[in-house]
Amino acid sequence: MHLGVSESMRECEYSQISTRSSTPMETPYKKRTPKKRKWEAFPGRNKFYCDGRIMMAKQTGVFYLTLVLILVTCGLFFTFDCPYLAQQLTPIIPVIGGVLFLFVLGTLLRTSFSDPGVLPRATSDEAADLERQIDVANGSTGYRPPPRTKEVVINGQTVKLKYCFTCKIFRPPRASHCSLCDNCVERFDHHCPWVGNCVGRRNYRFFYMFILSLSFLTIFIFAFVITHIILSSHRNGFLKALKDSPVVVCFFSVWSIVGLSGFHTYLISSNQTTNEDIKGSWSSKRGKDNYNPYSHGNIFTNCCAALCGPLPPSLIDRRGFVQSDTPQLASPTNGITMYGATQSQQSHMCDQDQCIQSTKFVLQAAATPLLQQQSSEPVILTASPENGVSLPGRTSLALGGPCTSLPLGQPTPPTSTPSLSCHEATDIHPLQEPVAHHHFLTPEEVPSPPGMLHCGSPLGHSHTVQAGFYNPASQDSLHEDSVRGLVKLSSV
Amino acid sequence: MAETHSLQDMRPQAAVAAKVFIQRDYTNGTVCQFQTKFPSELETRIDKQQFEETVRMLNNLYAEAEKLGSQSYIEGCLACLTAYTVFLCMETHYEKMLKKIAKYIQEQNDKIYAPRGLLLTDPIERGLRVIEVTIFEDRSLTR
Numbered sequence: 001m002h003l004g005v006s007e008s009m010r011e012c013e014y015s016q017i018s019t020r021s022s023t024p025m026e027t028p029y030k031k032r033t034p035k036k037r038k039w040e041a042f043p044g045r046n047k048f049y050c051d052g053r054i055m056m057a058k059q060t061g062v063f064y065l066t067l068v069l070i071l072v073t074c075g076l077f078f079t080f081d082c083p084y085l086a087q088q089l090t091p092i093i094p095v096i097g098g099v100l101f102l103f104v105l106g107t108l109l110r111t112s113f114s115d116p117g118v119l120p121r122a123t124s125d126e127a128a129d130l131e132r133q134i135d136v137a138n139g140s141t142g143y144r145p146p147p148r149t150k151e152v153v154i155n156g157q158t159v160k161l162k163y164c165f166t167c168k169i170f171r172p173p174r175a176s177h178c179s180l181c182d183n184c185v186e187r188f189d190h191h192c193p194w195v196g197n198c199v200g201r202r203n204y205r206f207f208y209m210f211i212l213s214l215s216f217l218t219i220f221i222f223a224f225v226i227t228h229i230i231l232s233s234h235r236n237g238f239l240k241a242l243k244d245s246p247v248v249v250c251f252f253s254v255w256s257i258v259g260l261s262g263f264h265t266y267l268i269s270s271n272q273t274t275n276e277d278i279k280g281s282w283s284s285k286r287g288k289d290n291y292n293p294y295s296h297g298n299i300f301t302n303c304c305a306a307l308c309g310p311l312p313p314s315l316i317d318r319r320g321f322v323q324s325d326t327p328q329l330a331s332p333t334n335g336i337t338m339y340g341a342t343q344s345q346q347s348h349m350c351d352q353d354q355c356i357q358s359t360k361f362v363l364q365a366a367a368t369p370l371l372q373q374q375s376s377e378p379v380i381l382t383a384s385p386e387n388g389v390s391l392p393g394r395t396s397l398a399l400g401g402p403c404t405s406l407p408l409g410q411p412t413p414p415t416s417t418p419s420l421s422c423h424e425a426t427d428i429h430p431l432q433e434p435v436a437h438h439h440f441l442t443p444e445e446v447p448s449p450p451g452m453l454h455c456g457s458p459l460g461h462s463h464t465v466q467a468g469f470y471n472p473a474s475q476d477s478l479h480e481d482s483v484r485g486l487v488k489l490s491s492v
Numbered sequence: 493m494a495e496t497h498s499l500q501d502m503r504p505q506a507a508v509a510a511k512v513f514i515q516r517d518y519t520n521g522t523v524c525q526f527q528t529k530f531p532s533e534l535e536t537r538i539d540k541q542q543f544e545e546t547v548r549m550l551n552n553l554y555a556e557a558e559k560l561g562s563q564s565y566i567e568g569c570l571a572c573l574t575a576y577t578v579f580l581c582m583e584t585h586y587e588k589m590l591k592k593i594a595k596y597i598q599e600q601n602d603k604i605y606a607p608r609g610l611l612l613t614d615p616i617e618r619g620l621r622v623i624e625v626t627i628f629e630d631r632s633l634t635r
Contacts, residue, residue: 126621169621296560316619
């Protein structure tokens with residue numbers, strides 16, 4: 001059926017629409033702009049190669065060092081020791097060495113180049129929906145910071161799901177946010193600089209096989225180099241034999257690599273991540289009833305699950321093409337608003353820029369009604385809801401607050417906005433000291449190593465002060481204060 | 493074959509009234525499962541049983557994709573032995589299941605959800621975080 005656009009909206013809502021006349025605006029638009037691949041618009045701090053096929057962390061220097069060490073050690077072994085050993089003992093030695101070497105390289109490259117299980121960030125609609133749910137759950141008197149955790153019972157254990165302010169999602173269990181790569185990673189183990197990537201759900205088995213095969217390779221090389229030295233020292237003398245072999249590198253790496261393999265074998269058999277083990281999440285020291293809810297019960301099943309289980313595909317579509325804008329909502333009837341700056345394509349803005357922009361907006365919003373306010377109530381620095389004073393309870397949001405994209409679309413009253421970190425030198429300063437120290441160490445915000453601290457640390461030094469604290473003596477002083485605050489904040 | 497339509501084509505014309513997100517259900521661990529709780533916004537549009545049936549079916553399909561069985565073990569061992577080159581010519585079980593899920597969602601959209609002005613988005617497009625249900629404005633009622 002050939003219908004005009006307006007008619008189709010009224011009559012044929014759900015019936016066939018001719019594709020020729022349907023999108024006069026969209027098709028030429030698509031032809032005008034060159035299609036970008038999704039990896040080019042990826043918001044995390046990753047590096048991509050081969051048009052999105054290869055994904056690594058930002059700092060890859062140590063990875064190249066690893067490669068060089070392996071190549072040089074094996075190169076020396078094959079050049080100097082193998083001919084002698086092949087002659088004296090058996091030619092199978094270099095063959096086994098070669099196979100091991102290739103396996104090590106293969107698993108290393110696979111670990112380094114694959115997606116560890118990065119969770120894509122929430123779309124703006126999702127984030128808005130979550131914010132709305134959190135506000136509703138919090139009630140209208142939202143002076144307490146919204147509890148950005150969700151509790152869920154998994155196999156009898158209560159697990160807390162934390163809200164990730166960067167990715168705007170509630171992290172699934174066992175996921176963690178890597179501050180180096182700026183991504184949430186599923187089943188996050190650790191960020192390995194030697195491999196130049198995070199180790200997570202999708203590449204843990206490759207990582208384990210890499211360190212296991214590397215242990216075998218180093219033990220193999222070490223053993224046969226010693227054999228070579230012993231055999232040739234019978235003839236030539238010990239010192240000359242020692243000169244010809246790469247013993248030293250092997251000696252140190254053997255113990256560290258073997259130790260690491262042993263540690264990860266333990267982790268696999270108990271189905272824990274390095275993260276969980278370091279934090280002691282499932283250790284019996286925490287409580288008698290504390291056990292690992294993810295373990296399958298026996299060691300064999302745990303090992304099989306980790307190493308031979310199904311390999312989930314990548315959730316971030318690196319080589320797909322970026323779609324043109326998602327459809328805008330007709331009207332914000334349910335309070336669903338679109339964040340101006342949070343379209344996925346615009347996520348180039350780093351979090352600090354967003355912090356600054358949203359802080360500026362809030363300061364402006366805070367300044368306006370205060371200018372209209374004529375009554376000068378004394379500034380009370382205790383729990384007075386009108387002022388929205390920063391309380392210890394609120395401070396846990398303080399670190400995360402500026403890093404969230406504050407609801408730009410919602411006309412929230414200034415006193416209910418999260419505390420801002422403005423460096424202000426006033427007489428309230430001494431009173432703020434204990435609060436500042438306290439909020440820097442709020443348990444909720446002291447994360448495990450890959451935490452949100454990268455966002456919080458520059459702001460940890462400033463004090464939580466809201467623009468409305470000051471008894472607005474005059475319009476000028478308020479403006480001055482806001483400007484000073486902005487300058488200080490943007491210089492962070 | 494006659495031109496088939498899909499709500500994706502007509503998105504620019506029909507206005508989106510709201511979006512509902514079905515979140516993940518973590519009570520069984522990290523396995524991909526979605527909450528079967530019926531959202532209140534869909535009460536006027538679709539039958540509760542129908543919707544819950546769709547979500548339950550999706551949960552079953554995802555459970556099968558992540559199942560630890562002999563098939564997945566064999567596939568894993570074979571892959572390891574061939575240094576994962578076997579996946580250049582073969583699809584993993586998980587990928588096969590994802591294709592099945594995509595087909596199922598398309599089929600559900602065409603048969604059940606599109607006539608009611610709803611659209612289910614494949615969770616894989618949202619990083620397996622949510623099932624996004626787009627509610628279109630029902631202008632047929634305001635004629």
